[in-house]
Amino acid sequence: MDTATLNSPSSMGNSASGFFARTTAWLDARGRGAWIAAMVASYVVFWPVGLAMTAYMVVNNKFSGGGSSKCCRRGSHSIHMNRATGNAAFDTYKDETLRRLEEEQTNFEEFLERLREAKDKAEFDQFMDERGGQRKSDTTDDVAR
Secondary structure, eight states, X not given: OOHHHHTSHHHHHHHHHHHHHHHHHHHHHHOHHHHHHHHHHHHHHOHHHHHHHHHHHHHTTGGXXXXXXXXXXXXXXXXXXXXXXXXHHHHHHHHHHHHHHHHHHHHHHHHHHHHHHHHHHHHHHHHXXXXXXXXXXXXXXXXXX
């Protein structure tokens, strides 16, 4: 490549964005600690850069350590918890315990659903009884007139 191509504005923009993309990928590969260390270092070097880096980290959710926050979401814990430890007895115990807990959770959720349905039915029956009582008194008043 000649120097005119290297110094053109389009190639300089690409190299700058390439630098940031490479740096972001490098920090992502090393985790949340690398992001925090880079942020602290940028504050030491020049505080406005540190402030900009903090804003970037907040906007792009870099404080959560990448994908590690997903393990705390409901239903995805089994993906991270099912890694083998190498101890067959413990792995069997862990798998059985997780299966039992998931079964208990399912049973409890079904119980809560039945409880909600029973409460809704009781409220509806009470409403219908009150409404029926109003209708009877309305018809009684009409007959009495």
